[in-house]
Amino acid sequence: MTKRVIIVGIPGVGKSTVIADVHDQLSERGIDTKMAEFGKIMFDQAKLMSINNRDQLRKLSIEQQKTLQEMTANMINSFGNDVVLIDTHLLISTDNGFYPGMPIKLLNIINPTHLILITATAQEIQSRRENDNSRQRDLFSIDRIERDLRLSESMISTSSIITGCPFYIIQNSTNQIQGATNAICKIILGK
C-alpha cells in the first residue's frame, strides 16, 4: 500500500526544507521513500518530447501542457514505493492571478492518501521572502500574503472533499522546523 502524500505551501513557508527533512527521517527508519517534485518530473517528461528548456515548455499550447501534466500525474501514481512525497503547488502565482496546480483531473489521477499544507504566519513568510534574493520570491504585502494563506487553506479543504482523503495543516515556525518534520512523519507513519 503506497502512501501518496501531496505536500503544498505558498513560497516562504519553508516547504522544500521540510520535505527534504521528512524524506531523510523516513529513509533513516528504513522506509522506502521517494521524492516526487511535480515540476521536475513534468520537465523530464517534456524532454522525451524534445523540449529542452523551460522557455519551450511555456510556449506549448494549453492542450499540450495539460497532456504533459496528466502524464506526470500518471507517472507519480505509478510509483510503488512505501511513501511518495509529492512536492507541488495548489496555486501558482501569475500577474494578478493564479493557476491551479492540482485541478480535479490531476487529483483524481494521482489519487493521494494524504494532503498536507505547510503554513506559517504572514510575518514569518514576509521576513523569509525578504531574505531570499531569488527572482521567484517577490516581496508581497502582509495583506497579500494573508489572502494567499486563506486561499491555500480553502483549496486544501476543497481538494480533500474531491479526493475523500484527509488534510493536515502544519505550522512551520521559525527555528522549529524539527516540529513540523516530526508532525508530518507522525501523520505518514500513523494508521
Add this chain to the structure above:
Amino acid sequence: MTKRVIIVGIPGVGKSTVIADVHDQLSERGIDTKMAEFGKIMFDQAKLMSINNRDQLRKLSIEQQKTLQEMTANMINSFGNDVVLIDTHLLISTDNGFYPGMPIKLLNIINPTHLILITATAQEIQSRRENDNSRQRDLFSIDRIERDLRLSESMISTSSIITGCPFYIIQNSTNQIQGATNAICKIILGK
C-alpha cells in the same frame, strides 16, 4: 418530494440541540420528519457486518470504511419522509488534521436539497467547550476555532458548487437558539 437537509457545524456551535428542536417543531406541524445521524446509521450498518463496537470499526481498512460510508449515504438517500435531517460533519478533527465528512462521492449519493452550516462566534464556541467536560470537546485556542470556522464556511460553499443546491449559514447565538431553529424551519418549509 423528499427534502434532504444536510446540517453541519463544528463542535460547540450547538448543532445537536438545534437539530432536535427543528425536528420537534416540524413534527408538531404534522410534517413527517426523520432524524438521520450519519455516524449512528453507519454504526448500525456495521453491526450487520458483525462489527460490534467502535474499536472494531476504527480497525477496518480504508476501503472497508469507504464502503460502509457509501452504504450509509445510500440508505439516507432512500428515506422517503417529507423531510430528512442529516446530522453530520464537514470536517472531523484528528491530530493536526481533518477527515472530510462529506466528500464528493457521498454528496453525490445523498443528493441533498439544502446545506445548512450552524455557526457561532469563536468566543461562544470556546465558552461552550469549556463548559463541556466530555472527551470529544477538547479546548482550543480562539485562533484555532476561527480557522476551523473559516474552513467550514469554505467547505459548505464547495459542497454547494458540487451539489448545485443552496447553502445557508445560521448563527446560533447563546440564549437565542429559538432564532436559529425558526430560521432553519423557515428555510425547509419555504417556497
Add this chain to the structure above:
Amino acid sequence: MTKRVIIVGIPGVGKSTVIADVHDQLSERGIDTKMAEFGKIMFDQAKLMSINNRDQLRKLSIEQQKTLQEMTANMINSFGNDVVLIDTHLLISTDNGFYPGMPIKLLNIINPTHLILITATAQEIQSRRENDNSRQRDLFSIDRIERDLRLSESMISTSSIITGCPFYIIQNSTNQIQGATNAICKIILGK
C-alpha cells in the same frame, strides 16, 4: 480559439461598469467581443418556453430551472466570438443563504478559459450600496460583507480546481476603475 471569461463579484464591487468598459476597450481594438449576461440569456430561453415574466420563471420547478440553466450554459459555450464576457454570479443571496450561480455542472458545460473575481474593500462596497437605492442592493453590515467576500474568494478558487483554468482577483477601487479594466484586458489579451 474562443476565450470564455467568467466574471463575477458580489453586489457593490462595480462589476457591471467594469464589464462594459472591458467590452468597449476590446471592441475598440478590433477584437470580436460578446457580452453574455447569464440571467438575461436564461430569461430569453425561458420566453421560448412561453414564460413571459420573472414571476413565472421563479415558479418553475427546480428541475425545470436546472434545465433552463443548462440550456443557457450550452448556448454560452456555443458562442464563437474571439472573446465572450460571461457576466454571472458565484453566489446569489437569499434569506439567510445563497444559491450557487456556477455549480460544477454549469462550469463543465461553459468550459471557461478564465475566471475573474472583481473585488473591493468592505468599506467601498458598503458605501456603494448606500448610494444605490434599488431593491436588490440591501445594506449589509461590514461583517456580513467581509464574510461574503471571503466566500467569493473561496468559491473562485474551488471553481478553478474544478475547471483547471486560472483565476484572477481584481481590485476595483473607487476612482480607479480604469485600473481594473486595464488589468482584465491585459489578462484576456495576454498569452
